[in-house]
Amino acid sequence: ETGVTQSPTHLIKTRGQQVTLRCSSQSGHNTVSWYQQALGQGPQFIFQYYREEENGRGNFPPRFSGLQFPNYSSELNVNALELDDSALYLCASSLGVGNTEAFFGQGTRLTVV
Amino acid sequence: GDSVTQMEGPVTLSEEAFLTINCTYTATGYPSLFWYVQYPGEGLQLLLKATKADDKGSNKGFEATYRKETTSFHLEKGSVQVSDSAVYFCALRRQEGNNRLAFGKGNQVVVIP
Numbered sequence: 001e002t003g004v005t006q007s008p009t010h011l012i013k014t015r016g017q018q019v020t021l022r023c024s025s026q027s028g029h030n031t032v033s034w035y036q037q038a039l040g041q042g043p044q045f046i047f048q049y050y051r052e053e054e055n056g057r058g059n060f061p062p063r064f065s066g067l068q069f070p071n072y073s074s075e076l077n078v079n080a081l082e083l084d085d086s087a088l089y090l091c092a093s094s095l096g097v098g099n100t101e102a103f104f105g106q107g108t109r110l111t112v113v
Numbered sequence: 114g115d116s117v118t119q120m121e122g123p124v125t126l127s128e129e130a131f132l133t134i135n136c137t138y139t140a141t142g143y144p145s146l147f148w149y150v151q152y153p154g155e156g157l158q159l160l161l162k163a164t165k166a167d168d169k170g171s172n173k174g175f176e177a178t179y180r181k182e183t184t185s186f187h188l189e190k191g192s193v194q195v196s197d198s199a200v201y202f203c204a205l206r207r208q209e210g211n212n213r214l215a216f217g218k219g220n221q222v223v224v225i226p
Contacts, residue, residue: 004156033213042117042202042216043157056211090156097211099145099164104156 003027004093004105012111013081021076021108025093031055032074033102034066037088049074050097078110086112115140117203119217127225128195134188134220136177136203144205146170146179146186147214151200160188160201198224 003026013019025032031050035043045058049068063079078085088109092102120135138146145164149157161170166181175190186203203217
């Protein structure tokens with residue numbers, strides 16, 4: 001049990017809609033990273049939040065945005081959903097941004113129809 | 114940019130057989146290297162890691178050695194069990210900056226009784 005929880009576990013949305021995914025980090029962790037895992041692929045880094053500030057972003061368009069709250073939980077928002085956004089979205093928390101282990105949640109399976 | 118390459122295709126083998134999954138990487142500097150495992154319907158779990166050249170990571174009978182000269186981090190296990198059936202991802206993380214992970218595409222391992 002890693003202590004990282006994500007909600008919801010599954011979600012179906014229509015193309016063009018907006019979606020918010022949530023992540024509660026492991027107790028004491030102040031850093032949250034989000035990854036997109038398309039079917040049959042490895043996870044791709046979306047962005048990271050450290051102490052409520054964005055701390056690095058992967059190759060994703062601006063319609064992917066995020067937030068981190070004072071309790072270090074985090075949200076991933078995706079606007080104007082496209083069919084290719086269908087994927088497993090993984091959240092990982094860690095203590096700091098240095099050489100520390102990242103603990104992953106079970107993910108949210110998003111299907112865009 | 115940083116990248117990880119895993120051998121193509123699923124791996125199917127019999128119980129007690131020897132398992133090897135190849136992983137090579139491209140990165141500047143001296144990244145840390147990881148193997149993650151993903152069981153059906155779950156998130157990623159860290160299997161083992163190595164942080165510098167010639168280090169050997171090991172866990173649950175799995176081993177991998179950080180080979181800087183060949184930029185490789187191949188995963189091995191001497192005698193697999195049915196419970197080892199999962200998807201295995203090789204990943205790297207730079208030593209500097211944020212602790213984002215770059216993953217390979219993963220290999221599905223199916224162990225037949």
